[in-house]
Amino acid sequence: MPDKKTDLIQGTLDLLILKTIAPEAIHGYGIAQRILLTSKEILQVQQGSLYPALHRLERKGLLKSEWQESGSGPMAKYYSLTAAGRKSLQEEKAQWQRYAGAVALVLES
Amino acid sequence: MRLPWNGMEAALKREIAHHLEALTAEHERRGHSREEAVRMANREFGGSEQVKEMCRDERRWAWMPGIWQDVVFAIRQIRRSPGFAVTAVVTLALGIAANVIVFGVLQALILRPLDVPHPERVMTLSPSSRAYPVFAYPEVRDVRDNNTVFSAVAADTIGNFGLEADGVTRPVWGYAVSGQYFEVVAIKPFLGRLLQRADDDHPGASDAVVLSWTAWNSLFGGDRNIVGKTVRIDKHPCTIVGVTQEGFHGIEEFLQPSIFVPLANQTFADTANWSEQRHDKNLFSVVRLKDGVTVPQAEAELNLIAARVRKQYPSEEEGLSFTLVRPGLVGGYLGGPARAFLAGVMGLAGIVLLAACVNLGSLFAARTADCTREIAIRLAIGSSRWRVVRQVLVEAFLISILGGICACGLAWIALTGLASWNFPSDYPIKFAVLPDPSLILIALLISVLAGLLFGVMPLGQIFKTDPNDAIKSGGIQTSAGRRWALRDILLAGQIALCCVTITAALVSLRGLGKTMTMDLGIQPRNVVVTKFDLSQAGYSAQTGEQFQRRLLERVSQLASVEAAGYANTPPFGDVSTTAVFTQQTIEFKPSNKALTAFLFDVSPGYFRAAGTPLIEGRDIRFSDTATTPAVAVVNREFVRHLFHSEHAVGRQFKNHLGQAIEIVGMVADGRYLSVSEDQHGAAFYPILQHPTPTTALVVRARGSADEMAAEIRGVVRDLDRSVPIRDSSTWNHQLAMNFFPSRVATVALGMFGAFGLLLSIAGTFGLASYTVSKRMRELSIRVALGAEAKEIVAASLGRMLVLLGSGAVVGMVLGAAASQLLSAIVYQASALDPVVLGAVALTMVITGALSVAGPVRRALRVDPAMLLREQ
Numbered sequence: 001m002p003d004k005k006t007d008l009i010q011g012t013l014d015l016l017i018l019k020t021i022a023p024e025a026i027h028g029y030g031i032a033q034r035i036l037l038t039s040k041e042i043l044q045v046q047q048g049s050l051y052p053a054l055h056r057l058e059r060k061g062l063l064k065s066e067w068q069e070s071g072s073g074p075m076a077k078y079y080s081l082t083a084a085g086r087k088s089l090q091e092e093k094a095q096w097q098r099y100a101g102a103v104a105l106v107l108e109s
Numbered sequence: 110m111r112l113p114w115n116g117m118e119a120a121l122k123r124e125i126a127h128h129l130e131a132l133t134a135e136h137e138r139r140g141h142s143r144e145e146a147v148r149m150a151n152r153e154f155g156g157s158e159q160v161k162e163m164c165r166d167e168r169r170w171a172w173m174p175g176i177w178q179d180v181v182f183a184i185r186q187i188r189r190s191p192g193f194a195v196t197a198v199v200t201l202a203l204g205i206a207a208n209v210i211v212f213g214v215l216q217a218l219i220l221r222p223l224d225v226p227h228p229e230r231v232m233t234l235s236p237s238s239r240a241y242p243v244f245a246y247p248e249v250r251d252v253r254d255n256n257t258v259f260s261a262v263a264a265d266t267i268g269n270f271g272l273e274a275d276g277v278t279r280p281v282w283g284y285a286v287s288g289q290y291f292e293v294v295a296i297k298p299f300l301g302r303l304l305q306r307a308d309d310d311h312p313g314a315s316d317a318v319v320l321s322w323t324a325w326n327s328l329f330g331g332d333r334n335i336v337g338k339t340v341r342i343d344k345h346p347c348t349i350v351g352v353t354q355e356g357f358h359g360i361e362e363f364l365q366p367s368i369f370v371p372l373a374n375q376t377f378a379d380t381a382n383w384s385e386q387r388h389d390k391n392l393f394s395v396v397r398l399k400d401g402v403t404v405p406q407a408e409a410e411l412n413l414i415a416a417r418v419r420k421q422y423p424s425e426e427e428g429l430s431f432t433l434v435r436p437g438l439v440g441g442y443l444g445g446p447a448r449a450f451l452a453g454v455m456g457l458a459g460i461v462l463l464a465a466c467v468n469l470g471s472l473f474a475a476r477t478a479d480c481t482r483e484i485a486i487r488l489a490i491g492s493s494r495w496r497v498v499r500q501v502l503v504e505a506f507l508i509s510i511l512g513g514i515c516a517c518g519l520a521w522i523a524l525t526g527l528a529s530w531n532f533p534s535d536y537p538i539k540f541a542v543l544p545d546p547s548l549i550l551i552a553l554l555i556s557v558l559a560g561l562l563f564g565v566m567p568l569g570q571i572f573k574t575d576p577n578d579a580i581k582s583g584g585i586q587t588s589a590g591r592r593w594a595l596r597d598i599l600l601a602g603q604i605a606l607c608c609v610t611i612t613a614a615l616v617s618l619r620g621l622g623k624t625m626t627m628d629l630g631i632q633p634r635n636v637v638v639t640k641f642d643l644s645q646a647g648y649s650a651q652t653g654e655q656f657q658r659r660l661l662e663r664v665s666q667l668a669s670v671e672a673a674g675y676a677n678t679p680p681f682g683d684v685s686t687t688a689v690f691t692q693q694t695i696e697f698k699p700s701n702k703a704l705t706a707f708l709f710d711v712s713p714g715y716f717r718a719a720g721t722p723l724i725e726g727r728d729i730r731f732s733d734t735a736t737t738p739a740v741a742v743v744n745r746e747f748v749r750h751l752f753h754s755e756h757a758v759g760r761q762f763k764n765h766l767g768q769a770i771e772i773v774g775m776v777a778d779g780r781y782l783s784v785s786e787d788q789h790g791a792a793f794y795p796i797l798q799h800p801t802p803t804t805a806l807v808v809r810a811r812g813s814a815d816e817m818a819a820e821i822r823g824v825v826r827d828l829d830r831s832v833p834i835r836d837s838s839t840w841n842h843q844l845a846m847n848f849f850p851s852r853v854a855t856v857a858l859g860m861f862g863a864f865g866l867l868l869s870i871a872g873t874f875g876l877a878s879y880t881v882s883k884r885m886r887e888l889s890i891r892v893a894l895g896a897e898a899k900e901i902v903a904a905s906l907g908r909m910l911v912l913l914g915s916g917a918v919v920g921m922v923l924g925a926a927a928s929q930l931l932s933a934i935v936y937q938a939s940a941l942d943p944v945v946l947g948a949v950a951l952t953m954v955i956t957g958a959l960s961v962a963g964p965v966r967r968a969l970r971v972d973p974a975m976l977l978r979e980q
Contacts, residue, residue: 027127027128028124028127028128029127029128029131029132032128046153046154046155047128047132047153047154047155048125048154048155048156048157048159048160049155049160049163051124051125051128051160051163051164052160052163052164052166052167055164055167056167059167067120070127070131074127074130075123075127076124076127077120077123077124077127
């Protein structure tokens with residue numbers, strides 16, 4: 001995979017995950033479904049690739065996890081944002097908006 | 110096994126299983142069958158193993174459990190192929206042990222400083238960096254009294270003394286030292302005091318003697334009240350004034366003296382004679398540099414002193430010069446060759462280790478190549494390349510560490526053996542090469558380096574592996590057999606390295622063979638040599654002469670004696686040299702001398718007893734005495750050199766005092782000081798014209814000489830019980846010392862050679878069978894298309910043979926170059942000897958043939974139908 005695309009996707013994926021988790025604790029499957037749903041099925045995330053990102057964010061201290069009973073029965077790992085995670089979400093979101101805005105400016109000029 | 114990361118692993122598994130389960134359930138809800146739902150879920154999720162691996166990589170300590178798994182896996186791999194593991198460990202253990210042992214000796218011999226304060230300031234004076242470092246007493250005194258760079262300057266000489274305590278006389282070795290000796294070494298006494306300047310102030314200034322710690326313990330049972338006790342040394346009463354500190358044994362490596370006496374005590378040394386004459390140089394000199402003075406500064410001042418002395422005594426001191434050399438191995442005289450040889454052996458040991466590493470490296474590479482498919486599968490199911498590399502490295506390290514541990518054990522055994530071994534010499538020599546704990550560190554370091562070295566080799570292969578390709582082609586790389594791979598070059602390099610060790614081994618073996626059969630000018634078989642110094646029993650030169658004559662008469666009457674005679678020293682003993690001048694010479698300074706000849710004082714019958722043939726003229730007679738004209742028997746080389754003719758009886762030469770001496774006989778040439786010396790002239794004076802109390806009785810037995818030594822000891826004791834016999838044993842036994850360096854060299858090099866041979870067989874065999882198995886399919890197609898045996902061999906192993914040949918040629922050239930170094934140790938060692946070259950070539954051919962034979966058979970037995978069906 002060429003580097004640029006990886007960076008973009010990875011960065012974006014982190015942001016999407018943080019945003020999706022923000023409202024309430026949620027497990028990996030839930031995150032994948034919600035991203036699919038809210039993006040109107042445009043953003044096709046390879047579901048497996050969520051997990052390395054989740055583990056990375058957890059290691060960075062942006063997420064914390066807890067084993068809980070899921071709605072459907074068996075135990076699942078629920079992720080929620082830490083304080084650092086919330087702060088990071090604000091920053092990443094602002095940065096993304098600046099970026100997207102700038103790209104839009106160039107395209108519409 | 111319950112380990113912290115096992116929990117993490119389980120959690121990861123459950124998390125992903127949960128996701129897949131949920132996804133499957135979702136698809137089922139949409140109306141797909143169970144199997145279909147599972148398949149769809151898996152597709153949507155992506156490779157779950159790959160995801161797991163990526164998650165593991167995200168964890169901070171991910172590599173820790175990974176390493177543990179690798180170690181466990183490596184142990185399993187080793188257990189699966191124990192043959193390979195044992196070979197690898199043994200190969201490495203030998204290679205590492207060779208290095209550790211050589212390093213241990215190097216450390217004991219060269220790297221370890223003297224056990225005295227500021228050892229770096231203690232130096233030996235020497236005429237030049239390689240010369241035997243002896244001076245005349247006035248020369249040392251000149252340096253002592255006229256320098257500003259040394260805090261102390263001392264002269265010393267080692268000698269054998271008859272130490273009589275509690276009624277028993279023992280021959281002991283000791284140093285006679287000048288007054289500043291203990292200022293030079295700057296050690297503290299363990300008991301009492303050490304010798305001081307006042308003890309050496311004037312001839313006969315003191316009767317003090319200092320014991321070494323070892324002698325105090327072994328001879329006097331560690332008696333704490335020893336100071337003040339009187340003992341007799343060479344029949345003269347002396348007072349023990351002190352004991353040196355533990356571990357001090359003078360400044361020569363390996364020598365273990367028992368006593369230290371003042372040089373000025375003329376009862377031991379002929380001091381009156383020594384203190385003023387500048388001809389006989391027989392004192393060592395040690396100095397201590399002042400604080401802050403560098404060696405070049407000191408040498409500059411020494412040059413000025415030497416220039417002044419040369420001017421003052423133009424005839425005696427014509428060639429005087431001083432340099433400073435490191436003490437320990439008779440200055441640079443033994444130190445130079447010993448260091449050169451050890452460096453050479455160290456180099457060979459390094460080569461052997463390198464060859465072993467290369468060998469293991471190519472074995473690993475071959476094994477990795479065989480595992481291409483396995484590696485490809487691992488990569489395909491989500492293992493990272495780094496992970497595979499780590500796996501191989503861990504296995505390499507495990508093997509090298511095991512090798513290192515075995516090597517430590519081997520080195521320990523070898524060095525302990527060496528340290529407790531008795532040197533074949535009557536000198537008080539002891540090898541203090543006890544293994545040092547720091548050697549373990551060295552061994553470990555070497556093994557880690559080795560592991561890195563051969564572990565790295567298969568890496569390129571792993572990085573190149575493309576899972577798709579490898580799986581499709583069934584592990585056979587399409588390029589195999591076409592390009593020159595790294596392992597081909599490694600093999601050639603390894604063959605070259607092994608060839609160097611084999612050449613060195615054969616050269617020294619051949620040299621030793623020549624040395625053993627060399628004409629020494631004597632026939633040491635069935636001869637017993639008995640050495641003693643009558644001055645230790647209170648005899649003078651004159652009274653000693655009567656004792657010697659009586660002894661000779663008594664011994665000659667023994668039934669088992671064929672011939673007997675005596676000399677001041679036998680060849681290869683304490684031999685001295687003298688300057689010889691032509692009869693026409695008027696001024697007797699060193700530059701006018703015609704030759705330097707070895708000098709012996711011998712009795713009538715000596716030549717017959719020693720087995721030296723008299724070529725013309727007559728033997729020494731008892732009628733050649735101080736009152737008759739001075740005569741001498743000389744060897745053939747002496748005559749050739751002095752007169753350029755083959756006959757000399759009746760002609761004359763002059764000694765350094767200008768005295769004319771008539772030649773009355775000529776004997777065959779021989780070796781006189783060392784077996785590796787060039788042919789020198791030798792002069793034999795009648796011992797009655799030069800009486801001396803040092804005696805070497807040479808007795809030729811009619812049959813075997815085994816019982817003779819005891820019989821002669823009995824006769825000596827019968828004549829005078831107080832004569833301490835230094836040595837009485839067969840001549841061959843005493844000569845063993847002279848063959849010792851070449852024996853050691855040959856054993857050491859022989860071991861390296863055998864090891865090199867083993868390695869090259871293993872390496873060649875490994876690569877040959879690997880090549881054949883890699884190209885089985887190609888070979889079977891060739892056979893199917895009608896290729897003949899010759900073509901099959903050429904196709905499969907042609908390149909191997911080219912590699913073998915070129916490696917061997919390069920190795921032989923390198924070996925020939927390296928053998929130049931050997932000539933310093935092993936007499937007549939020449940790599941250009943056609944016998945040696947032939948033997949090396951033959952060895953390589955046989956080695957090559959042996960190691961390639963198996964694979965060739967396999968290549969020739971290829972059954973095309975079978976193979977083509979299989980693949």
